[in-house]
Structures are given as C-alpha cells and as structure tokens.
Amino acid sequence: MSTYIERMKPPLTILYFAWLRERTGAAEETLPLPDGVETVADLIGFLAARSPGHASAFQNRRTVRCAVNQEFADPMVILRPGDEVAFFPPVTGG
Amino acid sequence: MAHIKVQTEDFDTGAEIAALMSGRTDIGGIGCFVGAVRDDHTANNRIVALTLEHYPDMTERAIERIAAEAERRWSLLGCTVIHRVGRLQAGANIVLVIAAASHRQAALDATSFLIDWLKTKAPFWKREEFADGCRTWVAARDTDDAAASRWEDTGR
Numbered sequence: 001m002s003t004y005i006e007r008m009k010p011p012l013t014i015l016y017f018a019w020l021r022e023r024t025g026a027a028e029e030t031l032p033l034p035d036g037v038e039t040v041a042d043l044i045g046f047l048a049a050r051s052p053g054h055a056s057a058f059q060n061r062r063t064v065r066c067a068v069n070q071e072f073a074d075p076m077v078i079l080r081p082g083d084e085v086a087f088f089p090p091v092t093g094g
Numbered sequence: 095m096a097h098i099k100v101q102t103e104d105f106d107t108g109a110e111i112a113a114l115m116s117g118r119t120d121i122g123g124i125g126c127f128v129g130a131v132r133d134d135h136t137a138n139n140r141i142v143a144l145t146l147e148h149y150p151d152m153t154e155r156a157i158e159r160i161a162a163e164a165e166r167r168w169s170l171l172g173c174t175v176i177h178r179v180g181r182l183q184a185g186a187n188i189v190l191v192i193a194a195a196s197h198r199q200a201a202l203d204a205t206s207f208l209i210d211w212l213k214t215k216a217p218f219w220k221r222e223e224f225a226d227g228c229r230t231w232v233a234a235r236d237t238d239d240a241a242a243s244r245w246e247d248t249g250r
Contacts, residue, residue, distance in 0.1 A: 018147055018219035019231045067217070070152035086149060086217075090234030093146065093177060093218025094129055094189055094209055 009033070010082035014047070016057070017088035020064065023057035033081050040066050041075035043085060057087070065090055096161035096173035100153050102180040105190050114172045114194055121171050123198040125205030127191040133184035140225040144232075146179040146188065149217035153177075156216045164193060164208050168200040175208065177218065207245050214242040 014029045021027050034046050044066075048058040058064060066073045067086045079085065097114070099105075107128055115121060133141045161173050172194035182188060189212065193204035220232040 015149070017149055017217070018221070067149070067152060070149075070155060072215075084151075086152070088149065088217065089219060089231065091214060091217055092220045092232045092234050093148070093216050094213035094238075 012043075012079065012081070013084045014043075015084065015086040017086065019089060020057045020087050024051070024053050033079060033083075038078055039075060040068065040073055040077045040079065040085070043079060044075070044087075047087075063089055096158065096165065096175060098154055098157050098161060098174075099176045100148065100150075100157075100179060101176065102178060104178070104187055105176045107187075107190055110174050110176065110190060111192060114174055114192055118171070118194075120196070121194045122196045123194070123201040125191075125193045125195075125198075125201035125203075127189075127205050127209045128187060129189040129209070131182050131184050131186045131188060139228065141184055141222055142225055143181055143183045143223045144188070145181045145221045145223065146177075147219045147221070148177075148179050152217050157212065160208060160211045160215060163211070164204045167207070168193070168195055168204040170195055170200070170204055173204070173208070175212070177212070177216070179218070181223075210238075210241045210245060213238045 009032065011030045011032050014031065016024050016027060037043050037046050044058050044061060048055050065088055068077050068079065069084050107126065111124060111126065131144045157175050161175055164170060165173055170193055174190065174192040176190040178188055191205055191208045193201050193208060195201040195204065221229055222232055223229050
C-alpha cells in the first residue's frame with residue numbers, strides 16, 4: 001500500500017521504439033519508479049521481468065540504447081520520478 | 095542558426111540551396127549531400143521501400159546539436175538539414191544536408207561531418223521492406239560508427 005507522498009510522485013514514462021516496441025507490444029508505459037530501481041540498468045532489469053515480450057526486448061542488452069529526458073543516457077544514469085525513459089536499438093538514420 | 099526540418103514530404107534540393115544562398119554575397123562554397131532509398135539490383139530479394147521511424151520529442155533537438163557543432167567547428171555561413179520520416183519507396187530522397195562556408199574545404203568537411211553524425215547520433219530507425227513481403231529493421235553498422243568517430247579524434 002503506497003503512502004500519500006509516494007502517490008504524489010510523478011510516474012516514469014517509458015517509451016519503446018523500433019523492434020523494442022514490437023517485442024514489448026507497447027509504444028509507451030507509465031509506472032511509478034519501482035522500489036530498488038536507481039539507475040537505467042536497474043530499470044532494464046525490472047522491465048525485463050514484466051513479460052516474455054519485455055524479456056525478449058532486453059535479452060541482448062548490448063543492442064539496447066537509452067535516452068533519459070531526450071538525452072542519450074548510459075546504464076549508470078540515475079533516474080528520478082517523472083523522467084521520460086526511452087529504449088531503442090542503435091540508430092540507423094541518415 | 096541552422097534550418098532543420100523533419101517531415102514526411104519530399105524536399106527540393108535546388109530550392110533549398112537557392113534559399114540558403116538568397117541575398118548572400120559572403121558565401122564562397124556550398125557542400126551538399128542527398129541520401130536516397132537504395133535498391134540493390136544484384137540482390138536476390140529486392141528492396142521495395144523503407145520506413146523511417148523517429149523519436150519526435152528528441153529528433154529535432156539532436157539534429158540542432160549536431161548542426162550547432164558543425165557551425166562552430168567550420169564557422170559555417172549557413173546550414174540546412176532535412177530528414178524525411180514515414181514510408182519511402184526505392185529511389186526516394188531520405189535526407190538532405192547543406193553546408194555553406196567561405197571556402198570549399200570547410201563546406202565539404204562540414205557536409206561529411208553532418209551526415210556522419212546524423213547517422214550515429216540522431217534517433218531515427220530504418221525498417222526495410224522486401225519484394226517477398228519480408229520486413230526487417232536495419233542493423234547499425236560499425237563502419238558508420240568509425241566514420242562518425244573520425245570527427246571526434248581530430249578535435250575539429
């Protein structure tokens with residue numbers, strides 16, 4: 001049971017692009033910053049356990065890139081409530 | 095300040111160069127790169143189209159940062175980047191990069207830099223659509239990373 005203060009904290013917005021979106025089956029999810037999740041790497045560990053699709057999306061973590069609040073972020077970046085966290089493959093534009 | 099657009103519609107390269115040159119007498123040279131959807135005619139499974147996906151809230155900001163870096167390094171007098179998104183058929187334009195400078199070397203180097211960094215630092219993803227109906231996401235290439243990193247080592 002969450003306290004009033006915890007419920008007031010803005011949730012994380014998680015975005016998935018390209019084949020990560022296809023494997024998770026979601027373009028966007030919102031969830032409270034989970035207990036014990038401090039970094040991007042922690043969040044990947046948490047999300048990978050959500051469903052078989054998520055597990056498949058995060059299976060090979062070397063092929064997953066991340067941005068926090070629209071800035072490229074490495075696995076050690078610290079997350080805060082309300083952050084927008086995007087997961088995607090290495091970029092292939094141009 | 096660079097002219098940057100992310101759009102589904104096609105672009106007119108000549109019109110974009112003319113717009114950048116218009117009213118200017120200080121520009122000595124223009125570098126220009128146009129990327130297109132390539133169908134490999136020797137492949138067994140031909141490419142029909144590409145779909146370009148992007149991260150809308152991040153894309154323009156990422157391109158602005160790349161363009162600002164080019165403007166700083168080569169003291170550009172003008173810069174245009176147009177990147178298309180959505181489904182693009184073989185032969186269609188994908189991306190336009192224009193760099194204007196006092197002299198040719200700066201214009202040409204800045205053009206190379208802009209497309210090299212766009213390929214590795216802007217959030218776009220290509221999905222290929224083949225003649226047999228198969229669709230696959232394009233994998234990032236090490237050669238693109240190498241091309242982008244040559245600009246980081248030299249410091250200009």
